[in-house]
Amino acid sequence: MEKNLKRMATMHRMQTTGLALFYKNGFYKTSIDDILKELDLSKGAFYYHFKSKEDFFISILENLVVRKVYSMLIEPIEGHDNPLDLISKCIEDALQTAEHNQNDYGFLLNNFLNEFNGRNPEIMKYLNDTLKIWEVNLVSSLKKGKFNGYVDRHVDCEGVASYIISSFLGVRTLMVEGSATALRYRYMQQLRFYFRAIAHKQVA
Amino acid sequence: MEKNLKRMATMHRMQTTGLALFYKNGFYKTSIDDILKELDLSKGAFYYHFKSKEDFFISILENLVVRKVYSMLIEPIEGHDNPLDLISKCIEDALQTAEHNQNDYGFLLNNFLNEFNGRNPEIMKYLNDTLKIWEVNLVSSLKKGKFNGYVDRHVDCEGVASYIISSFLGVRTLMVEGSATALRYRYMQQLRFYFRAIAHKQVA
DNA sequence: TAAAATACCGACTACTTGGTTTGTTGTTTT
DNA sequence: AAAACAACAAACCAAGTAGTCGGTATTTTA
Structure with missing residues (x-):
């Protein structure tokens, strides 16, 4: 051994x-x-x-990227607290990390997703699978939030999850250019605003 | 001549x-x-x-991409109607076009933004400028909406614009993989939900 | 300790790519 | 009619690039 x-x-x-x-x-x-x-x-x-450059890259996805996605985007939202709080906190952390650490894995996914799109089905499969894992965990977290009275009964959890992922991928694309901090601040404000709208409505 | x-x-x-x-x-x-x-x-x-491959690409950006962004994302939101309606209609059209026409220019921007990020400052400048044009137009459209009573006075127009752009870029990244139609449907539902939250509150 | 497997070296091949150069053809200009 | 020029063709070059292969040092095993 x-x-x-x-x-x-x-x-x-x-x-x-x-x-x-x-x-x-x-x-x-x-x-x-x-x-x-x-x-x-x-x-x-x-x-x-x-055996090849492609094989090498896939091994990187399997060993490094997937695990990083787990530790940065999935594990932090597990638990019995308000999922909307957990998710916004988790995303804020991810964006903040991205600001200071160029070699950030959340954006990596976005980056590679774009680079291999329609060019390398094999690698795309791995990237999409990783995204799917995140999505599934977001959905189940939101559904649990519904059950526990944190999330409004009428919201479409799958839709919300897609929307969260979309906006995250997009803002990461935008953040590399210039004023990352200001962008993160504005983005988080809107995300929290959106989350308040889908939260369980308290009767006044 | x-x-x-x-x-x-x-x-x-x-x-x-x-x-x-x-x-x-x-x-x-x-x-x-x-x-x-x-x-x-x-x-x-x-x-x-x-004179070079790069020069060639920049000429493409100046001649084709910028104009397409104008006609697809900017001109449709001009007017005196409710900007939230105009924007959501415009984005839905862009996504629908993207579904049928692979060679779509909204995603092009996203694609190239990722490809040249941190690798080619000259080209990045053109891409960022194009994005900025879109952003500026979104902001002014939202502000006009505030003035005309369509948009709630308290919303941060710059924040909303960034959030719209982020989610659009993100969903276009996601759409290339598989079920584009379903994704567009869910995305538009959430976007409209978000828009209702920032719309001017009518007193019941 | 000899044999065998492991881990690595580095020259080499076959091929691609952006860019240059020289030459050709048709059309203006003088 | 001659010179000049626009608009290309095509051979060529230098600099990469993924991948191969025979050889070698170092461990492990028998």
């Missing part, structure tokens, strides 16, 4: 710097040599561990 | 098929030869009219 440790360590090194460069420059604009130069490794090492 | 006609015709031919291919396969994954093959033209013709 010890021999596998070295293998895993090298593969992991390749994956993390690979992801960083793919995120920064795009998949097609990042050559394998670029990654290897950063790691002081050779072509031989790369093709010993991965 | 007649000789200029031929020049313009050829350039326009190059630009339209260039845009179609850039949209379909991405800027970096589309070679100039790809475009020329489709047009039965040669490298010489291309570099006679344009």
